Amino acid sequence: MLRKLWLTFAQAATICIAVLFVVSTLHPEWLARHASNTVSGAIAIDAEGPADSRVEERGHLFMPSYAEAARRAMPAVVNINTSKEITVRTPLGDDELLRRFFGDQGQAEHQQIASLGSGVIVSPKGYILTNNHVVESADDIEVALPDGRKASAKVIGADPETDLAVVQIEMSNLPTITFGESERAQVGDVVLAIGNPFAVGQTVTMGIVSALGRNHLGINTFENFIQTDAAINPGNSGGALVDASGRLIGINTAIYSNSHAGGSLGIGFAIPVSTAKQIMDSIIATGQVVRGYIGVEPQEITPEMVEALKLPRTHGALITGVIRNGPADQAGLKPGDILVGVDQTPIGDTTTMLNHIAQLKPGSTSKLSVVRGNQELALNVKIGRRPKKPPSADN
Numbered sequence: 001m002l003r004k005l006w007l008t009f010a011q012a013a014t015i016c017i018a019v020l021f022v023v024s025t026l027h028p029e030w031l032a033r034h035a036s037n038t039v040s041g042a043i044a045i046d047a048e049g050p051a052d053s054r055v056e057e058r059g060h061l062f063m064p065s066y067a068e069a070a071r072r073a074m075p076a077v078v079n080i081n082t083s084k085e086i087t088v089r090t091p092l093g094d095d096e097l098l099r100r101f102f103g104d105q106g107q108a109e110h111q112q113i114a115s116l117g118s119g120v121i122v123s124p125k126g127y128i129l130t131n132n133h134v135v136e137s138a139d140d141i142e143v144a145l146p147d148g149r150k151a152s153a154k155v156i157g158a159d160p161e162t163d164l165a166v167v168q169i170e171m172s173n174l175p176t177i178t179f180g181e182s183e184r185a186q187v188g189d190v191v192l193a194i195g196n197p198f199a200v201g202q203t204v205t206m207g208i209v210s211a212l213g214r215n216h217l218g219i220n221t222f223e224n225f226i227q228t229d230a231a232i233n234p235g236n237s238g239g240a241l242v243d244a245s246g247r248l249i250g251i252n253t254a255i256y257s258n259s260h261a262g263g264s265l266g267i268g269f270a271i272p273v274s275t276a277k278q279i280m281d282s283i284i285a286t287g288q289v290v291r292g293y294i295g296v297e298p299q300e301i302t303p304e305m306v307e308a309l310k311l312p313r314t315h316g317a318l319i320t321g322v323i324r325n326g327p328a329d330q331a332g333l334k335p336g337d338i339l340v341g342v343d344q345t346p347i348g349d350t351t352t353m354l355n356h357i358a359q360l361k362p363g364s365t366s367k368l369s370v371v372r373g374n375q376e377l378a379l380n381v382k383i384g385r386r387p388k389k390p391p392s393a394d395n
Contacts, residue, residue: 070192070204072246075175076121077194077202077239078145080130080153080167082138083114118195118239119143119167120248121176122280126169129280130238131253132158135165143169146202157283161221163253164276166283177240180247182272185209185226193230193252193268195239205231207266214269215351219254222355225269226250232268241270251276292360293386294368295326296333298350313371316340317353323391331381333370341369358386 117134121127128143135141141153151169158165189209197203207230215223228241232255241250250270282289298317306314316338322329333339339347343366347353360366362385370377 066190066192066206066244069242069244069246070194073177073192073194073240073242073248074202074204075146076177078119078121078128078143079196079202080117080119080128080134080238081114081142081144082117082135082140084137084139116196116199116235117237118235118252120238120240120251121174122179122248124174124176126171126174127156127280127284128153128167128169129251129276130165130167131251132160132163132165134238135167136160141167143167145171145175157287157289159279159283159289161289162271162275162279163220164251164271164279164283166280177242177248178246179273179277180243180245180249182226182249182274185212185243185249185272187211190244191228191230191249192242192244192246193228193232193236193239193270194242195232195236195252197231197233197235199235207231210267217254217269219269222275222358223351224272224275224355225253226272228268228270229266230268231266236268249273290362291358291386292362292364292383293326293390294328294331294333294357294381295323295384295390296328296339297321298339298353300350301338311338312374313338313340315348316371317347317350327381327384328368331368331379332377333368333379333381334372336372337377338371339368340371343367357383 115134115138117130119128119130119134122129135155136158138155141155142150143153144150149171151171153167153169156166156168187209191207191209193205193207195203207228209226210229211227214225214227217223217225219225226241226249228250230241232252236252237254239252240248241252243249250272252268252270254269256265256267256269279289296319299320301311301314301316301318303314305311305318311318319328319333319335319337319339321335322333339353341347342353342356342360345352345356347356347369360383362383364383365380366383368379368381370379
């Protein structure tokens, strides 16, 4: 019985091999088509991207597309054109008569300077988020929508310490962007940068989140940037950084560049939407941003300082100056103290300290954890209101 089954199997296998040989010899394209369909099906499964990304066919391959994300976000990203008048002194040369009349500085001439940036419509009421440096000192602001409409804008408020500003236009049927969650962004996430680089028109570039929480860059007072390699160039400032679903996660604000033209080198920075929304809400509600303040000048603790000053800690914020009669001074904080905690939040560096204290409500009381020599102290401080230009501290 087993011998008979084995003979039957052997004969069937021989027939299949013979058929395969004949097909491969006479019609090899049949086998190629079958293999292509199998591969394309596998790619279609592997190329599944974000829920909102579209899968399009390119020949036999299925490639992911972010056209839907761009389509959702682009209508709410606008061009911002500003102009301001500046005074320029014309050189007088060696003409003694002109020097007597106009003085050594020459004759004053007034010139109009135009600049370009981007913005994001965040409300049907016409509120637009952008960078402070885009609209700072502007005499006239014009907003151009992707649908061709234009309108004059007014500045509702600005915050130079985060380089954010809110302007408003009076217009109906405005497209608005959907806010995302920058806190959930991860290194490697796909992002799109939308703006008007070099005045060529609205442009979308793609990249990934390269890093999170970038600070100590010397760009703003309060820094917590999203770093991306999506191409960002002059004119992109104030534009949108969106996720693969077209939701706003950042406001493009700065690039790293070695060229005078400011061309992209694949290192761009965006202000997280969590920060931007907090600033925006405060500006719309009160016209300004209110931050907590204790009146100190902090400094980073470096290994060299630890060794030279025999510091007891390698982390925290070293207090190098205290504003006389300020909140910290009244609480008993002294130069040379190391601030290692505010309430229940550990303080590892000056950036953490500044960002956390800025979020505290003026008039409230917080507990400072301080290291002084070999002692750990707890000081209660009444939080003040951060002035627009903090005074210098006493060392």
